[in-house]
Amino acid sequence: MVKSLTTIGFDADDTLWHNERFFRITQERFAELLADFVPQDHLEERLLEAEKRNVGHYGFGIKGFVLSMIETAIEVTEERVPAAVIAELMQAGREMLRHPIELLPHVRETVEALSNSHHLILITKGDLLDQERKLAQSGLGEMFDWVEIVSHKTPEVYATTFERHGDGAARAMMVGNSMRSDVVPAIDAGSWGVYVPHGLVWELEKAEKPEDHSRYVEIQALDALPDLVKVIG
Numbered sequence: 144m145v146k147s148l149t150t151i152g153f154d155a156d157d158t159l160w161h162n163e164r165f166f167r168i169t170q171e172r173f174a175e176l177l178a179d180f181v182p183q184d185h186l187e188e189r190l191l192e193a194e195k196r197n198v199g200h201y202g203f204g205i206k207g208f209v210l211s212m213i214e215t216a217i218e219v220t221e222e223r224v225p226a227a228v229i230a231e232l233m234q235a236g237r238e239m240l241r242h243p244i245e246l247l248p249h250v251r252e253t254v255e256a257l258s259n260s261h262h263l264i265l266i267t268k269g270d271l272l273d274q275e276r277k278l279a280q281s282g283l284g285e286m287f288d289w290v291e292i293v294s295h296k297t298p299e300v301y302a303t304t305f306e307r308h309g310d311g312a313a314r315a316m317m318v319g320n321s322m323r324s325d326v327v328p329a330i331d332a333g334s335w336g337v338y339v340p341h342g343l344v345w346e347l348e349k350a351e352k353p354e355d356h357s358r359y360v361e362i363q364a365l366d367a368l369p370d371l372v373k374v375i376g
Contacts, residue, residue: 157344
């Protein structure tokens with residue numbers, strides 16, 4: 144019997160391990176450092192505007208986030224931000240880059256079980272060195288047949304990846320916590336899109352759920368994935 148599903152792609156950050164919460168902790172620290180200059184709600188808006196502007200220049204990840212914080216600090220203080228604050232923000236970024244990896248529930252057993260029956264691909268975006276560090280620390284690397292670290296996740300990227308390392312998008316599934324990056328473009332490429340909600344979602348990763356699409360599925364945790372894979376066949 145020919146399988147209808149042979150390849151499974153996994154997102155990394157906040158799908159396999161915690162990530163966004165460290166950004167939130169650092170952003171709270173950022174707000175405390177600039178509390179004397181600007182209200183927190185306004186600061187959040189200005190930081191998000193900077194991130195939107197800069198993602199095309201610096202890409203996704205910690206380094207771009209830190210540069211956006213520094214840029215925002217300079218702007219909201221009208222270039223009066225103390226050097227000590229800039230130093231604190233740089234130190235916060237270094238701490239984020241050193242933070243140990245903590246897997247989300249059911250990740251190891253789920254990935255290990257599916258690696259015995261399907262081609263597994265890790266498809267993640269962000270800083271190359273940081274993503275490689277996370278994967279190495281996670282202990283999951285040997286379970287994946289291939290790793291793709293990309294600058295953006297588009298339908299074209301998914302189509303190419305699933306064709307190159309699998310049997311094409313039609314026989315593939317993408318699993319992740321970002322509607323905008325993991326689910327919608329994968330479905331647009333012709334694959335299944337499986338949404339695994341995470342409590343914290345970066346504003347730039349939000350999008351409408353394609354609930355009417357036949358290849359959209361939502362599960363509450365990764366331990367439900369093996370049964371879903373069996374149903375699809």
